[in-house]
Amino acid sequence: MLDNFPFYLGLLIVILLLIMLANKIKVAYPVLLVLAGLLISFIPGVPSINIEPELIFFIFLPPLLYEAAWTISWKELWRWRRIITSFAFIVVFVSALSVALVANYFIPGFSLALGFVLGGIVSPPDAVSAGAILKFVKVPKTMSSILEGESLLNDASSLIIFRFAMIAVATEQFIFYKAALSFSWMVFGGAGIGLLIGWLFMKAHKYLPTDANSDIVLSLLTPYIIYLAAEEVHSSGVLAVVSCGLLLSNNRHRFLNSRSRIQGVNVWESLCFILNGLVFMLIGLDLPQITKGLEETTLLTAIGYGVLITVVLIISRLISAYGAVIVTLIARNFITVADNRHPGYKTPFILGWTGMRGVVSLAAALSIPVYLDNGNGFPQRNLILFITFIVILLTLLIQGLTLPYFIKKIKLPNIYDPVPREEAHHQIRQELAEFALLYLKTNYQDHAENNTSLQHLIQKWEQHIKGIDDESISQELKNIYRDLLDQQRQWLLNRNKEDKTLDEAIIRRQMYYLDIEEEKLRYL
Incomplete structure (x- = not known):
C-alpha cells in the first residue's frame, strides 16, 4: 500500500x-x-x-x-x-x-x-x-x-x-x-x-x-x-x-x-x-x-x-x-x-x-x-x-x-414553478424582514427608546440591508439578536409548513443566512 x-x-x-x-x-x-x-x-x-x-x-x-x-x-x-x-x-x-x-x-x-x-x-x-x-x-x-x-x-x-x-x-x-x-x-x-x-x-x-x-x-x-x-x-x-x-x-x-x-x-x-x-x-x-x-x-x-x-x-x-x-x-x-x-x-x-x-x-x-x-x-x-x-x-x-x-x-414547460426562484426568494426575504420588525417593535420597544444600537438594528431591517456592521455591540444586544434569529427560524419553519407550493430550497437559503448571522455575533 x-x-x-x-x-x-x-x-x-x-x-x-x-x-x-x-x-x-x-x-x-x-x-x-x-x-x-x-x-x-x-x-x-x-x-x-x-x-x-x-x-x-x-x-x-x-x-x-x-x-x-x-x-x-x-x-x-x-x-x-x-x-x-x-x-x-x-x-x-x-x-x-x-x-x-x-x-x-x-x-x-x-x-x-x-x-x-x-x-x-x-x-x-x-x-x-x-x-x-x-x-x-x-x-x-x-x-x-x-x-x-x-x-x-x-x-x-x-x-x-x-x-x-x-x-x-x-x-x-x-x-x-x-x-x-x-x-x-x-x-x-x-x-x-x-x-x-x-x-x-x-x-x-x-x-x-x-x-x-x-x-x-x-x-x-x-x-x-x-x-x-x-x-x-x-x-x-x-x-x-x-x-x-x-x-x-x-x-x-x-x-x-x-x-x-x-x-x-x-x-x-x-x-x-x-x-x-x-x-x-x-x-x-x-x-x-x-x-x-x-x-x-x-x-x-x-x-x-x-x-x-x-x-x-x-x-x-x-x-x-x-x-x-x-x-x-x-x-x-x-x-x-x-x-x-x-x-x-x-x-x-x-x-x-x-x-x-x-x-x-x-x-x-x-x-x-x-x-x-x-x-x-x-x-x-x-x-x-x-x-x-x-x-x-x-x-x-x-x-x-x-x-x-x-x-x-x-425547453421544458415550467408549469410547476409558477413563481421564479429569485422572485420567490426576494418575497420571502421581504416577509422575513417584516416579521423581524414586528417582533422587535412588539417585544423590545422599551429597549429601543434608550438603545441606539437596537434602533440601528431596526433601521437595518427596515432598509433590508444584509448583516450587521462590524462594530462592537453589547452583550444585551447580542442576546436580543439571537432571540430574534431564533424567532425568525421558527417563522420560516411555520411558513414552510403552511405553504405547500413554496420551494423549500428558498427556506433553507434563508435558514443558512440566519446561521451565518448568528455565527458573526461571535466575532463582534
Whole structure:
C-alpha cells in the first residue's frame, strides 16, 4: 500500500484537475473521470486496481446516501411521493424484468435467475451523474426534486431484487411466501432501524455536551453505524441510512447549533466530493481486471451483450416514464394527485433519459461471490461484471453527454414553478424582514427608546440591508439578536409548513443566512 502511495496521491490530484476541467467545459465530471480512469489503466507500469466490494458498500455508499438524504427536501419528497415511488420501485422492477428476459433469451447460459441478478445490478440510475449534469442546465424544480427522491429509494429497491435473485441462483428455487416475508423485513425493518438509531443520535447531539467538532464526528459515524446495524440483522442498510438521514435532516435545527450546521455542511460537501471522484475514477481503472476475467466469451461478443443490455435499459425506462404519466392521468379521475396538470410529452422524455448508471451498479456487481456455497464457481460472474461496466460507460457517454443538449433543445414547460426562484426568494426575504420588525417593535420597544444600537438594528431591517456592521455591540444586544434569529427560524419553519407550493430550497437559503448571522455575533 505504501509503495503505491505516490500513485494514489497523484490520482487525487488528477481527479481534482478533471473535475475543474469538467466544470470549465460544462460536462458532467463522472464522464471525464471514467474515461480518464480507463486511459490511465492502459499506461505501462500503472498498479493494477482490484476493487473490493466492501470498499464500495461499507466505505463509499453509506456516507453518499446519508449526504443525499440530508440535502433533499422532505416536503418535496412527500409532495411527489407517488411518481417518486413509481420510478424508484415500479420502474426499477420493470427495468430489471426487461433485462432478465432479454438476457435469458439472447445470452447463452443465462437462466432467468441470472438475468434478474444482472437486472438488479444495472436497473438503478446514478444520482451523482444526473446531479452533476443538471447543475449546468436549468430545469424546473419539480423535475430535480423527483430525480433526487428517486435516487434515494431506487438503490434500495434494486439491491433487494439483486439479493432475491442471488438466493434463487444459489438455491435454484424461489419460495414466494418466504421472499415476501424477507422483502417486508428488508423494507420496514431497514426503515425502522434507521429511524430508531437516528432518534438516538438526535438525542445524543442534543443532550451530550458536544461542540461543532464532536457534532461533525458523530454525523460522520452515523451512516456507518446504521448501515452495519441494519445489515447485521439482514434488513436493508440502504433504506436504514436514507430514513435516518431524512429524520435528522428534517430536525437539524432542533439539535444542532448554527456553528455545527455551517461547518458540517462544508465538511460533508468536501467528503462526498472526493468520494464521488474516487469511485468514478476506480470504475475506469478496474476495466483491465474485468476484461481478463472473460474466458469463453470473446471481447467483441461481450461488448455486444453490453450494448444490447444498455439499449434495453434506455428503452424500458423511456417507456416506463411515459407509462407513469399515463397512469397518473387516469388515476386523477379516481384519486387526488399532487398536481393534475398535464406535463406534456417533453417532461417524461427527460425523466426517462436521466438513466446514467454508476456507483451502486458497480458495487453490486463486484459483490457477486466467486464461488457458490456448494463450491462451484458462480455462473457467468465475469461476464456480468463486464456487461455492468459497459452499461455504466455507455450510459454515461450517451445519455450523460446528450442530456444537456436535449434539455436546452426541448425547453421544458415550467408549469410547476409558477413563481421564479429569485422572485420567490426576494418575497420571502421581504416577509422575513417584516416579521423581524414586528417582533422587535412588539417585544423590545422599551429597549429601543434608550438603545441606539437596537434602533440601528431596526433601521437595518427596515432598509433590508444584509448583516450587521462590524462594530462592537453589547452583550444585551447580542442576546436580543439571537432571540430574534431564533424567532425568525421558527417563522420560516411555520411558513414552510403552511405553504405547500413554496420551494423549500428558498427556506433553507434563508435558514443558512440566519446561521451565518448568528455565527458573526461571535466575532463582534
